[in-house]
Structure formats: C-alpha cells, structure tokens
Amino acid sequence: MPETSRRRLLFGTAALSAGAFLTACTSNEPAAAETSANNEPATDGDKPGKAITIGFAGPQADHGWLNAINEQAKARAKKYSEVTLDITEGSNDIAAQIGQVETLINKKVDVLVILPADGKALTQVGLKAMRAGIPVINLDRIFSNPQAYRAYIGGDNYGMGVSAGNYIGQRLKDKKDAKVIELAGIDGLELTQQRTKGFDDALKNYPNIKKVARQAADFTVESGQAKMAQLLQAQSSFDALWNHDDDQGVGALRAIQQAGRDDFLMVGGAGAKSAMDAIKADNSVLKATVLYPPTMAASAIDLARFLGQTKGVSGLAELEIPASVTLYSAVVDKDNVDQYLPTGFR
Incomplete structure (x- = not known):
C-alpha cells in the first residue's frame, strides 16, 4: 500500500484507474519513435509486439477484492495474443509466496507483477528479481525499498x-x-x-x-x-x-x-x-x-507488457513508463452508480 512519503503520480479520474490511459504506447527505441504529421507520438499499444511471459504472484484470494485482482490480471493478459501469464496459486504465507516468486525468477520470466502478502517482508525477493534483470511491477502493497521495483501501481x-x-x-x-x-x-x-x-x-x-x-x-x-x-x-x-x-x-x-x-x-x-x-x-x-479499484491489476499487466516490449505510455512525453501510478478514490452514490456498476467486484 502506498506511503504518503513516497513519490506518486496522481491521475484524477476513475477511467484512468481502469487502465484506459495504458491502451496505447510509443517505442523506447529512437529509430521506432516515429511521429505523425501533427507531431503526436505514433501509437501501437494494442498491436501485438514480441512474445513475452509475465509472472504474476499475489496473496491467497480469500477476499472478494483479492479474487477480483486475480480475475482482472487473467482477463487483461488474455487480451494480448503475444502475452503468456504465469500465475502462482497465491498464498498468505510469506515464506510460501517468496518461494513462488523465486520459482518465477528461476523460470526467467520477462517481467514480474507482485502483489505481496506483506510488502516489507517481500522486499528482498523483489530486489533479487531486479538484480537478475527481471523488472518488477509492485502492485498495491508497496515494498520498503524503491529499488525492489521498476514501477508501482496501487490505490490511494x-x-x-x-x-x-x-x-x-x-x-x-x-x-x-x-x-x-x-x-x-x-x-x-x-x-x-x-x-x-x-x-x-x-x-x-x-x-x-x-x-x-x-x-x-x-x-x-x-x-x-x-x-x-x-x-x-x-x-x-x-x-x-x-x-x-x-x-x-x-x-x-x-x-x-x-x-x-x-x-x-x-x-x-x-x-x-x-x-x-x-x-x-x-x-x-x-x-x-x-x-479502491481492483482494475489496478489489469493496468499492472499493461505496464508489465510495455516494459517487456520496451514501450512507453502514449499521452506522456516520456519514452519510459512512469515510476509510480496511484489511482483515484472516487465516491459512488445513487447519482453515478450506473456508471461504476460494471466495475463492481463480487
């Protein structure tokens, strides 16, 4: 979970939390960073890129929100024909989850998405992955060392x-x-x-x-x-x-x-x-x-895909993905419930 003392990039609408801002991207390669006639970055986020494997490790889905996290990640990965999702069973046992992440590291997955049962306790295995050259997307519960992840995405x-x-x-x-x-x-x-x-x-x-x-x-x-x-x-x-x-x-x-x-x-x-x-x-x-949108897991898969395919996010001037994304906590009441109902988790 985010701490108020860390750097955060705030996006002001719930639509962004659903990953809408991640649906297009630009290449990190200078030769491929083409621009259109109006000097806007060319976008190809939905076009298949190189084949990659994303490892996903989360806690046990013993809660409606956590189950929604898993389902969001699976559904998002299926959207991309070139993405293989290697998802662990999930565990609230810290030692077991560390072992699961280490297994994914040994498999040499291209990118890791980790929602730790305990951010502080799994910081070292996040560092291990990063040092092995596997970029880590830290989802929701934040590691205690920012060097343990390439990008963070979570709720506020x-x-x-x-x-x-x-x-x-x-x-x-x-x-x-x-x-x-x-x-x-x-x-x-x-x-x-x-x-x-x-x-x-x-x-x-x-x-x-x-x-x-x-x-x-x-x-x-x-x-x-x-x-x-x-x-x-x-x-x-x-x-x-x-x-x-x-x-x-x-x-x-x-x-x-x-x-x-x-x-x-x-x-x-x-x-x-x-x-x-x-x-x-x-x-x-x-x-x-x-x-507190579980759609953050879908956005984490998007970020992982961009990292694995060396792409950045369109709509931003930078060629790299952000270091941090914090989702907005919108209030849903009778006036706007119809708008948000499709995002409700069971």
Whole structure:
C-alpha cells in the first residue's frame, strides 16, 4: 500500500484507474519513435509486439477484492495474443509466496507483477528479481525499498479516507453536533492507518462533526457483523458510519438490520457489486462507497507488457513508463452508480 512519503503520480479520474490511459504506447527505441504529421507520438499499444511471459504472484484470494485482482490480471493478459501469464496459486504465507516468486525468477520470466502478502517482508525477493534483470511491477502493497521495483501501481488509502470524510462532511455540514463512527479494517496494516488518517483529516474541515467511536474489524463478513453489533450497542445515536471495506460491510449491514437501525447514513469502501446494488436500490442505510479499484491489476499487466516490449505510455512525453501510478478514490452514490456498476467486484 502506498506511503504518503513516497513519490506518486496522481491521475484524477476513475477511467484512468481502469487502465484506459495504458491502451496505447510509443517505442523506447529512437529509430521506432516515429511521429505523425501533427507531431503526436505514433501509437501501437494494442498491436501485438514480441512474445513475452509475465509472472504474476499475489496473496491467497480469500477476499472478494483479492479474487477480483486475480480475475482482472487473467482477463487483461488474455487480451494480448503475444502475452503468456504465469500465475502462482497465491498464498498468505510469506515464506510460501517468496518461494513462488523465486520459482518465477528461476523460470526467467520477462517481467514480474507482485502483489505481496506483506510488502516489507517481500522486499528482498523483489530486489533479487531486479538484480537478475527481471523488472518488477509492485502492485498495491508497496515494498520498503524503491529499488525492489521498476514501477508501482496501487490505490490511494489516504485518499479513500479523505473521500469518505468529505462525502459525509457535505451530507452533515448543516447538522449541529453531528456524530460519526468508523468501522476500520485490520489495525496492524498500514493501509488501515492511512484510511483512518485521511478520514480524520477530512473531518477537520467540518467543526460541527465529531467522531465518537471506532472499531477495527478483519475484512470479513463475520468480523464486520460482530464489530458493528458492538458499535451499535455502545452508540445509541449517531449520524454517519464509514466502513473501510465492502466485504465486512455485508456483515455490518446484517447487524444494522438485526438491530432495526436506520437513523444514520453509511459509506462503504472498495467498490463491491453488492454495495453498488444496495446503493442503487436505495433501501438501506448504505448510501455510498469509496472506490479502491481492483482494475489496478489489469493496468499492472499493461505496464508489465510495455516494459517487456520496451514501450512507453502514449499521452506522456516520456519514452519510459512512469515510476509510480496511484489511482483515484472516487465516491459512488445513487447519482453515478450506473456508471461504476460494471466495475463492481463480487
């Protein structure tokens, strides 16, 4: 997950997060960097290039978002006839994932895409790949050493919190002494801390709003239900809830319905299809969700292909791909849910 201290290239629309900006490219070879009559770079991003193998290593798909990551990568690779995707089974065991990456290194794949179970713990194997001449695309959970990857692409966890806080702030800006609560993710993860910090920083813009409670869950339906039940029991009255994750949000909604509560609004996180369906139906407290797009995996495959075929991204002056891409955390509510519904993951 990105840290606020590292260099980031921000793209301001969700369409970019889906990899639309990666659909065309220019060659890194000076002789091939032809320009058209209007001095725009020639583009050939969708045309087959040289055959390459992309190794993909991610954690176990035991969560809707992680499963969507795998599916996005597979589907994107199939788009390119010259790309072979060598994908590992996926594991949350750090030693096992390191072994899987080392196997891909030994196979001499052309490019590696790695979504580490733990960025810090897999930094050394990322460095090993880079030193072996295999460029690494670091996906989402960031390595602790920038030399361990050629390019980073991921979501904006701090931005998620800011977007959620501003959405709630705008909805409650005219309410005196408004109260909000937060159902966070796993507190030991940097991403959870960043989401909370962004949320708290955004709420500073609304002096009439106070955060009165926070519980950390575990990104599961069961934990969401249990922790939400505790919050509801402790807080007899509040105006808004931000839930970090739509998977645990399924359980949170269950607890809310069982308690018969409908006196507040709820904002989710990540962009699950179930959340978007509920937002569209507009028959529950869930009124919005903040995106953390799994389409980043499709874009990671695009970046890997460009690297393997020594191409850059069209629309940018540089002949090389960016060192970093951070996706925008858009808010989906009833006004724009139809636009984003096709991107919802199961």
